[in-house]
């Protein structure tokens with residue numbers, strides 16, 4: 001029996017994973033692809049966005065959401081049973097794409113493909129890491145040298161990497177192919193700086209390509225034929241010694257809900273200073289706009305906010321707003337949630 005090739009798409013929060021997958025689905029020319037989407041946080045926005053695209057040949061049942069936390073920590077409980085279900089379909093997919101949460105470690109997922117009943121029927125075609133070239137060029141994942149020196153002086157035994165740096169390195173170090181995405185937001189110097197920042201973490205032989213809005217030909221991404229599950233040792237991880245993956249206590253997330261807002265511009269203008277003031281890493285969600293038949297998708301990655309109408313509300317669908325907010329531990333929900341509520345009013 002041939003094994004179903006599965007591509008693992010990793011990358012930090014907001015790097016462009018869903019955008020890449022959407023582009024792939026639009027360009028695979030009728031190939032039957034199933035997408036497994038995992039998100040950090042209680043509300044699944046990515047699955048909603050993909051389903052909202054209306055791509056031909058992409059049925060709702062082909063987008064499977066895995067909630068309940070980060071996929072890397074719930075492999076046995078969630079991911080494996082779901083893979084078995086997908087594989088056992090009477091008409092199984094020809095290819096599977098797994099979009100990990102932006103905070104997930106890819107290696108535990110790759111390891112899941114060594115489980116006997118999955119190993120015989122699916123294989124990791126390749127691990128693709130999406131990188132936000134703009135964020136990397138601006139030093140978001142680089143160590144803060146001053147803080148590092150201070151921490152070293154205070155306690156030389158401390159683990160000096162921030163959770164952000166660690167995740168970033170781990171995602172790059174597991175990849176067969178790295179996509180430096182968002183090239184439209186950087187100049188040549190920025191792109192070179194981003195590339196230099198990831199080189200040290202790359203696995204030998206891993207390739208780097210450049211893209212904007214995930215615009216890469218599917219033939220470049222699919223069919224790598226790497227069988228990454230057979231090559232786990234070359235995928236360095238900070239967490240190899242831990243029995244059960246890692247925990248996500250370094251990050252916080254909560255959801256803010258509300259009714260219809262007056263308009264996108266006012267909402268974006270109100271969110272901008274909030275995001276900057278509270279160092280919100282990621283904010284995304286579905287927004288109802290008064291008098292508009294379509295729902296608004298709001299996306300913020302660091303300081304950049306995007307808002308666009310994606311599809312009309314369906315009959316019977318509750319026209320409400322829900323926004324997921326993600327940041328590093330200590331995110332001040334008691335202050336931020338009411339402030340976002342006020343922006344929604």
Ligand SMILES: Nc1nc2c(ncn2[C@@H]2O[C@H](COP(=O)(O)OP(=O)(O)OP(=O)(O)O)[C@@H](O)[C@H]2O)c(=O)[nH]1
Nearest residue numbers: 012013014015016017018019102182212213299306
């Ligand atoms: N300018 C620019 N924006 C991009 C590009 N790729 C993605 N984006 C935007 O970045 C935001 C996040 O994109 P997503 O595709 O949702 O990112 P993600 O990695 O799936 O996000 P999480 O699932 O939350 O980790 C959206 O507003 C996208 O439109 C790009 O190449 N250039």
